[in-house]
Amino acid sequence: MIPENVKKILYEGDKKIATRVAYGEKIAELGETNKDIVVLDCDLSKSTMTSIFAKKFPDRFFNFGIAEANMMSVAAGLAAMGKIPFASTFAVFASKRACDQVSISVAYPRLNVKICATHAGISIGEDGATHQAIEDVSIMRSIPNIVVISPADATETRKAIDKIVEYDGPCYLRLCRGSAPIIFNESYDFEIGRGVKLTEGDKATIVSAGFTTHIAFEAAKKLEEEGIEVDLINMASIKPIDEEMIVDSAKRTGLVITVEDHNIIGGLGSAVCEVLSSKYPTRVIRLGVKDKFGSSGSPEELISAYGFDCGSIIETVKSNI
Amino acid sequence: MDEVRKKELTEMAKKLRIDILEMLCEAGSGHSGGSLSMADVFSYLYFSGILNVDPKNPDKKDRDRVVLSKGHACPVWYAALAEKGYFDKSHLKKLRKYGSILQGHPDMRKTPGVDMTTGSLGQGLSCAVGMAIGAKLDNLGCKIFAIVGDGECNEGQIWEAAMAAAHYKLDNLIAIVDKNGLQIDGFTKDVMNTEPLAEKWRAFGWEVIEIDGHNFDQIDSAIGRAIETKGKPVCIIAHTTKGKGVYFMENVCDWHGKAPSKEEKEKALASLCGEGAE
Ligand SMILES: Cc1ncc(C[n+]2csc(CCOP(=O)(O)OP(=O)(O)O)c2C)c(N)n1
Ligand SMILES: [Mg+2]
Numbered sequence: 131m132i133p134e135n136v137k138k139i140l141y142e143g144d145k146k147i148a149t150r151v152a153y154g155e156k157i158a159e160l161g162e163t164n165k166d167i168v169v170l171d172c173d174l175s176k177s178t179m180t181s182i183f184a185k186k187f188p189d190r191f192f193n194f195g196i197a198e199a200n201m202m203s204v205a206a207g208l209a210a211m212g213k214i215p216f217a218s219t220f221a222v223f224a225s226k227r228a229c230d231q232v233s234i235s236v237a238y239p240r241l242n243v244k245i246c247a248t249h250a251g252i253s254i255g256e257d258g259a260t261h262q263a264i265e266d267v268s269i270m271r272s273i274p275n276i277v278v279i280s281p282a283d284a285t286e287t288r289k290a291i292d293k294i295v296e297y298d299g300p301c302y303l304r305l306c307r308g309s310a311p312i313i314f315n316e317s318y319d320f321e322i323g324r325g326v327k328l329t330e331g332d333k334a335t336i337v338s339a340g341f342t343t344h345i346a347f348e349a350a351k352k353l354e355e356e357g358i359e360v361d362l363i364n365m366a367s368i369k370p371i372d373e374e375m376i377v378d379s380a381k382r383t384g385l386v387i388t389v390e391d392h393n394i395i396g397g398l399g400s401a402v403c404e405v406l407s408s409k410y411p412t413r414v415i416r417l418g419v420k421d422k423f424g425s426s427g428s429p430e431e432l433i434s435a436y437g438f439d440c441g442s443i444i445e446t447v448k449s450n451i
Numbered sequence: 452m453d454e455v456r457k458k459e460l461t462e463m464a465k466k467l468r469i470d471i472l473e474m475l476c477e478a479g480s481g482h483s484g485g486s487l488s489m490a491d492v493f494s495y496l497y498f499s500g501i502l503n504v505d506p507k508n509p510d511k512k513d514r515d516r517v518v519l520s521k522g523h524a525c526p527v528w529y530a531a532l533a534e535k536g537y538f539d540k541s542h543l544k545k546l547r548k549y550g551s552i553l554q555g556h557p558d559m560r561k562t563p564g565v566d567m568t569t570g571s572l573g574q575g576l577s578c579a580v581g582m583a584i585g586a587k588l589d590n591l592g593c594k595i596f597a598i599v600g601d602g603e604c605n606e607g608q609i610w611e612a613a614m615a616a617a618h619y620k621l622d623n624l625i626a627i628v629d630k631n632g633l634q635i636d637g638f639t640k641d642v643m644n645t646e647p648l649a650e651k652w653r654a655f656g657w658e659v660i661e662i663d664g665h666n667f668d669q670i671d672s673a674i675g676r677a678i679e680t681k682g683k684p685v686c687i688i689a690h691t692t693k694g695k696g697v698y699f700m701e702n703v704c705d706w707h708g709k710a711p712s713k714e715e716k717e718k719a720l721a722s723l724c725g726e727g728a729e
Contacts, residue, residue, distance in 0.1 A: 168588070192584065192619070200611035203574040207581020210559070210567060212512070213588065215581075230571050231608075235578055239559050239568040 131330050131359055139318040139326075141285065146309040149341075150248040152284035153305050154179025156291045157216055157246075161187050164295065170205055170217045172198050177307075178218040178248045198223045202231035202245075209241035214295060221247035221263030221304060229269060236300050237275045244294055245270075248305040250280075251391030252424040252432045253341050255308070262424035268396025270302040271369050277322055278369040280304040280398070282343035283313040286366055289320035297322060306341045306391075308429050313344060313364075325372035327379075331359025333451045335379040338389040339365045339398050342418075342438060346389045349443035360447060368398055373405045380412040387446055389438050390418040415446055452671045456499070460667050463534065464494035465723055468696045470530035470543055472719050475710035478547040481555070484693040484706040486527040488631040488664070489598060492689060493531040495670045496596065501678075503593060506536040509563040513591045516566040516582050520575025521600035521629060522556040523708070528565070529553050537564035573606030575599070576626060580616050583624040583684075594678065597626045602634025605643045610655065616684040617656025624684040625677045626657075629664065631693035635707055652686040664689025697722045 132140070161167050161183055168190045175181040175193065184191035194201040198219050205215040217224070224232070224247035236243045252262045270278050279294065279301065281287040287305065294301040318326075325337075329350040338346040343364045350362040361379045365371060380386050386406065388399035399416030406412045417438040425432065433439045467490045475481040496502055502515045519528050526546065533540045538552065545551035552561045556570030567582070569575040579597035586593050603609060616624050628648070636642045645651070652659045658680045662669035670689070677685035693707070694700030697719040711719050721727050 168584075190588070194611070194615055195618075197608075197611035197615070199573075199608045200577045200580070200615055203577030203608070203612075204581035204584070204615065206574075207518075207567070207578035207583075208585045209581075210516075210578070211582050211585025211589070211591075213585050231574055231577070234568065234571040235574045 133330050136328060139314055141312045141315040145312050147284040148307060148309045149281055149284060149287040149305040150179050152287040153246055154182040156288045158182040158186050166214045168208055168213045168215050170201050170215055172196055172201050172219045174219055180218045198228040199231050202228040203235040205243045206235035206241045209243050214242055216244045216246050218246045221250040221266040222261055225263060225266035225269045233273050237273045240275050240299050242298050244301050246303040249307045250304045251341055252419060252436060253306060253308050253391050253429045255429040256426050258426040259423040264393040264419045267368060267392050275300055277301040279366055280340035280368055281366045282340060282364050283310055285312060285314035285318055286320055293320055293322050304340060310341055311344045323367050323370040323372060325363045325365040325375045327361060327363050329362040331361055332382045333358050333360050334385045334387060334447050335361040335383045336387050337363045337365050337402050339368055341391045342389045345440050346443055349440045353444055353447055368401055371401050376402055376405050377409045380406055380410050385450055386412055386414045388416045389443060392418050393421055394418040395421055452668050457667050460494045460498060463498045464490045466534060467494055467527060467530040468723055471526045472711060472716050474526055474543040474546045476716040477544050479710055481526055481710045482523040482708050483700055485524040487695045488629055488691040488693045489524055489527045491665045492627060492670060493527050495667060497531045497535050501674055509537060513593050515594045518567040518575045518579040518597045519557050519569055520597050521603050522569030525557045532564040572603045573608035576609055576612040579624055580612050583621040584619060586623055595624050599626050599628045601628055601630045601639050604645045613655040620682050621684045622681050626686045628688045629691055630688050631691045633693045633704055637704055649688055657684050657686045659686050661688045664691035665695060698727055
């Protein structure tokens, strides 16, 4: 069931937009008023959509070529000078090629760098395993001082960017390549450390973040048609995570299913398990990439082949309640 | 450079070397060789008046920045900062101890005067590039100094940063390469040859000045020239002796990551006063 207060924040319409596009547009807009914002990229500005900012503010856009390690440390240097650097590249490169730089140059000194990585997850499709970040949340989450946000749609992306600009410290924003349906309208308020419940029910809890939320939402609605009502929590703020919301829901439903376009090791599913194992031990089933590399294929094909499409979510709920 | 100033800087370099030996001995671990090789450069940087810094106001916005990209050599930096008055000299005795403001590698959040956190080699020069861009964006008119190891030049990231600094014409950035010819596993030429080093920096678009890194006249004129240079970053390759000043540490690979025992320290202090060398 969709609660009344949630209905008010839901978008009505069928527009689809990729979170990376919302990101590119949003920082280009913020650049007008916030002169401290500088944007860095590694020869991917047309894909990360930082090209919009680059065109508008060429003096505050810096391309570092195909050199991600350098870009990440340069961002730290800029932050040390009081700038608010947005450093963008694909999630595979931000998390793995520049991992040490993220840790030592950015996170350890708590520098105000916003790492905005696009093309996360297997849902990028055809480029295949080399370009599919399935470990980025795991890596970023285990580095102290970093806030990790995985927005579900364009609205949440824009709202999250407002909040990470307000917040003084390192953030990792996980963005997706593919267009996804808009879920929230402008009256939605994003808070770091807060989840939002999209549907309510006591048969099971589904926790999702990022690209999978619209899929889980669809699953929850279909389940409701069959009389199975579930809690669906959109947990964009993976770190810090909304412990209270997870625990309260688990107490009512007794069964938690996590859904993420990421390895089931180290990502949202693990984060939920960490909370529940110490606060309220509950059975958790993790849907996502089951510890294997991605592959080429269309996003839809891959999502169903890897077992976190709408049908798989429904099936998992039904066979476990 | 006039003789009086040169004498003062020489005296200060000796003080820094004494501080380094004392603090490393007290800590029981740390990097002797690469700290001693930079004592003259740090004496010059902090006590010639070339740096626009104020120990009473370590965060002032338009200050010159120093980044010790070869972060393991932080004892020489801590010594210089203490002598300059950034913090009380008593802290030097707590180097590497739990709760100390003086961490095993530079930590900008714990130590006044430390402008960037480093320790993973290769990153500091990139950070300095970011600072130089930031300084230009705000027209701060300040200079950014990055101290880089010659072994550190094995790191690909150094060359990524070198490329970017020239690309963005960062003439407010001065890299000083401590060319002491040694790294951990041996001589740089044997472990991973970086020669011809000056040509490499030049080819990356930098102005290159080669000096004797223990000669104050040469340090002075190189830094003077570097500040005058317009349109590109400057790399000063400082030829140095690792372990400089302590005869039994000089050019000895083993003294890279080792602290002197009490007896060794006494011998080393005597060596600084010209005793013991054959
Ligand atoms: C990325 C990285 N790899 C390895 C080390 C370990 N390490 C510390 S010092 C050092 C040798 C450095 O040699 P050089 O840059 O020539 O320094 P110096 O001779 O001036 O001490 C190494 C390999 C490190 N700190 N960072
Ligand atoms: Mg060396």
